[in-house]
Amino acid sequence: MSFPIEKFRSLRTPFYYYDTVLLDETLEAIKRELRPNQHVHYAVKACTTPKVLHHITQAGLGADCVSGGEIQACLDAGFPAHRIVYAGVGKSDWEIELGLKAGIFCFNVESIPELEVINELARKLGKTAQVAFRINPNVGAHTHDNITTGLAENKFGIAMEDMVDVVMKTREMTNVECIGLHFHIGSQILEMDDFATLSLRINELQETLESYGIVLPHINVGGGLGIDYKQPDEHPIPDFKAYFSTFNQYLQLRKGQQLHFELGRSIVGQCGSLISRVLYIKQGAVKKFVIIDAGMTDLIRPALYDAYHKVENLTSQEGKECYDVVGPICESSDVFVKNYTLPVTHRGDLVALRSAGAYGEIMASGYNCRPLPKGYTNEDF
Ligand SMILES: *Cc1c(COP(=O)(O)O)cnc(C)c1O
Numbered sequence: 293m294s295f296p297i298e299k300f301r302s303l304r305t306p307f308y309y310y311d312t313v314l315l316d317e318t319l320e321a322i323k324r325e326l327r328p329n330q331h332v333h334y335a336v337k338a339c340t341t342p343k344v345l346h347h348i349t350q351a352g353l354g355a356d357c358v359s360g361g362e363i364q365a366c367l368d369a370g371f372p373a374h375r376i377v378y379a380g381v382g383k384s385d386w387e388i389e390l391g392l393k394a395g396i397f398c399f400n401v402e403s404i405p406e407l408e409v410i411n412e413l414a415r416k417l418g419k420t421a422q423v424a425f426r427i428n429p430n431v432g433a434h435t436h437d438n439i440t441t442g443l444a445e446n447k448f449g450i451a452m453e454d455m456v457d458v459v460m461k462t463r464e465m466t467n468v469e470c471i472g473l474h475f476h477i478g479s480q481i482l483e484m485d486d487f488a489t490l491s492l493r494i495n496e497l498q499e500t501l502e503s504y505g506i507v508l509p510h511i512n513v514g515g516g517l518g519i520d521y522k523q524p525d526e527h528p529i530p531d532f533k534a535y536f537s538t539f540n541q542y543l544q545l546r547k548g549q550q551l552h553f554e555l556g557r558s559i560v561g562q563c564g565s566l567i568s569r570v571l572y573i574k575q576g577a578v579k580k581f582v583i584i585d586a587g588m589t590d591l592i593r594p595a596l597y598d599a600y601h602k603v604e605n606l607t608s609q610e611g612k613e614c615y616d617v618v619g620p621i622c623e624s625s626d627v628f629v630k631n632y633t634l635p636v637t638h639r640g641d642l643v644a645l646r647s648a649g650a651y652g653e654i655m656a657s658g659y660n661c662r663p664l665p666k667g668y669t670n671e672d673f
Pocket of ligand 1: 335337358379476479514515516554555556558650
């Protein structure tokens with residue numbers, strides 16, 4: 293990726309920079325793989341920067357929301373309500389009402405008490421809510437423990453054993469209509485076998501439903517496809533061919549069934565970087581530190597998940613030196629990389645923390661009364 297470094301010099305750091313050319317190429321790569329009965333809903337929790345959302349709406353994708361705030365942001369960004377799905381274990385009444393009034397496509401329901409509340413709120417509004425049940429398929433994913441969501445022990449979804457009962461229950465309810473099943477097994481998944489396992493589990497569940505005479509029109513397999521954090525320049529676009537073909541190969545859809553995906557990280561991850569300035573080079577007792585003006589308040593993934601982001605010095609190429617790159621926040625976990633080789637680095641150098649488009653800017657906080665980082669795109673310069 294190339295950065296408009298001269299433009300960067302006059303800007304207040306830290307800030308996020310999104311390359312919408314790469315974003316558009318990524319969206320095109322997805323659309324090339326899609327069959328007519330397949331639909332992608334962008335998981336907006338990965339990044340809601342308005343200019344990024346704009347490119348995604350323009351590509352014709354739908355949206356996957358996990359809160360009322362996200363539903364509102366998507367409506368404001370121009371996503372049509374009939375392409376919005378809404379998941380989450382704890383939906384507040386006002387959030388459900390917002391979705392009902394807007395006429396979103398589907399509520400992905402995670403418990404019976406939630407189903408009853410949706411039915412009641414829909415009745416009061418004189419509406420019928422389309423719902424899908426998020427089934428916990430008890431499929432482990434090869435990823436960080438904090439971002440696996442499809443195991444029986446996780447808080448997400450309805451147990452497989454309860455699936456038939458809950459689908460039957462909707463038949464007695466006046467203001468909900470069950471239109472599908474929903475799954476989401478985790479995030480940053482790079483083993484296609486995990487998606488194959490999910491597909492086989494869905495096949496079993498569909499057979500069980502069929503034995504009760506139930507065929508639902510929609511299957512939603514969630515998101516979770518990972519990106520290459522180690523080599524963002526070698527793999528700027530994820531292997532969507534392998535991802536979609538895994539489902540095409542293993543998942544047995546019934547006639548007319550529509551297949552939905554909820555990709556987040558794989559759409560926006562590689563197009564974003566956190567740009568920061570070097571404040572000081574500090575020689576500690578045993579280590580040399582590069583102290584930058586971005587911290588865990590701007591990009592929390594390393595502190596939260598031990599995540600790796602490639603660090604690139606944008607303004608110095610000479611020599612080599614081993615550093616810990618750290619932020620200014622009063623927390624020992626405010627470290628981006630340790631024992632990391634960079635060109636010899638100086639105060640004032642600009643650095644890029646790469647692959648930060650997903651779960652970056654959106655997770656920023658004001659801890660230490662720090663201003664939130666701004667988000668720019670190539671179109672701003
Ligand atoms: C977070 C989330 C996604 C997107 O996950 P990615 O790993 O970013 O693709 C999809 N569906 C649901 C329900 C989610 O919570």
